[in-house]
Amino acid sequence: MSKPIYIIGHRNPDTDSICSAIAYTYLKDLLGEQVIPARAGKINAETKYVLDYFDVPTPKLILDMYPRAKDVMHEKIVVIHPWNTLRKLGQLIKEHSVKSIPVVESDGSLVGIVTVGDLAERYVNELGMQDLRETGVDYGGILRSLTGTLVCGGDLANRIEGRVKIAASRTQTMAKVIQPGDIVLVGNRTNAQLACIEVGAACLIITGGFEVAPEVIEAAKLAGTYVIKAPYDTYTCGRLINQSIPVRKVMKTTVTSFKPDDMVADIKSIFIRTGYRNYPVVQNGKVVGLIDRDRLIVPERDQVILVDHNERSQAVDGIEEAKIVEIVDHHRLGGLETSEPIFIRHEPVGSTATIVANMYWHQNIAMPRHIAGILLAAIISDTVLFKSPTATLKDRDTAARLAPIAGVDIQEFGMGMLTAGSVIAKLSPGEIISTDLKEFQIGEYHVAISQISVMDPEAILSQQSHLQDALQAICEKEQYNMAILLITGILGESTYLLYYGQPSGLIAAAFGEGRPDGTWYLPGVMSRKKQVVPPLIEAVRRL
Known part of the structure; x- marks a missing residue:
């Protein structure tokens, strides 16, 4: 879904700025556009009176438009658990075309990160069958790596205590090769399988997908030996067992991460310094997103519609980082530059609300009471109940047309509103x-x-x-x-x-x-x- 367009007024907003943003949002929404009303500062007493009077929610507060981590991160992220195997890691990397994956506990807490480089280094260093005794591999990890079938055995969470061997010698010399507790790769040789069980092998991996003879199963059950049937040949099974090592053994526990509100400008410098392609975004210790280098280079800019101002000095901080798509205003032109032509509605009237109200009528769109009410209030506020020299005949005519829809008397409501806004006893x-x-x-x-x-x-x-x-x-x-x-x-x-x-x-x-x-x-x-x-x-x- 595309990002919404923010409709926002100037800093230190007045009633016209707030109410015009809300009313223009309502109009745009009726026209099928995805928009959100916003404000660039605290509302004053007069505006609060108006919003409370017509039961209208206060717009979203935006203090700046600088892009942040939450604006560029991927929310659909790939994660892996520390007990998952390297095989699982490789599958995720291939399936999702990612360069690094956050490692999280079952509750989503970030505990590390693992990269393609970590996986590649493991393969470069792999010269033969790995000694799995110190890696924390359990029988469940081996079973998953081999996509095998457990024929018989006990708890899959039990750790591997022996070494991995291949039963390639004659049956008579098996006792010299296999030690009690070893994991043995063996093909479709019943005698060799029985010999391995006899010398105390902890686990038989039957390669090639062959069926296991009943007498082997019976002997394995009596000896407490695990028997796993694997669909691959012996060479492939040897490679896959090396991938049964849990991710915790290769992951980096010192992780560079960001918070959702970290500014993109700060993040870029860290990307350049550290050189990774992906970084997790963390909130309250939980991974909520992932930032990649490609998306950070050209971040998607927020789109904004400016109401009741058009000067950079009056706009929300960071406006230069946003894409201005429209301006609706009644002030002098102040020199804002845009990257492409935009829609501008600019009239010499006393209030932006006068312009917005007439945009409803130009589109032949009826407005509800609360919209008419806040537009009327904005006109009254900006023209100081038509006493200001900025008040025009169009402001008066617009207000006269809005008042019956809002169900208020202009003079009575106007004085109540201005009185509410003139309360200064509590202001420093x-x-x-x-x-x-x-x-x-x-x-x-x-x-x-x-x-x-x-x-x-x-x-x-x-x-x-x-x-x-x-x-x-x-x-x-x-x-x-x-x-x-x-x-x-x-x-x-x-x-x-x-x-x-x-x-x-x-x-x-x-x-x-x-x-x-x-x-x-x-x-x-x-x-x-x-x-x-x-x-x-x-x-x-x-x-």
């Missing part, structure tokens, strides 16, 4: 600044502009010194040239501006002289993008 100065922060490249300056809309701006202005400290802190932490806080009064339809950073004359050049307390009072200013950013751009040009 740092949270006030980071709640709705957007980054802008204004000339050669990297500027962060935060905005908070409240009923009573004076309640925030009373914390001015602490807010100045918070602006300085975020400048120093994120290397901004300037950080600006806009405190917008919903009822008074005005904004107070605080700032920290350089150039010191920029704010005065854009908005005139400030007040003695170091703030700027901007009557009628409600919109960051339309009434604050343009004057700053013009001031930079003049400076």
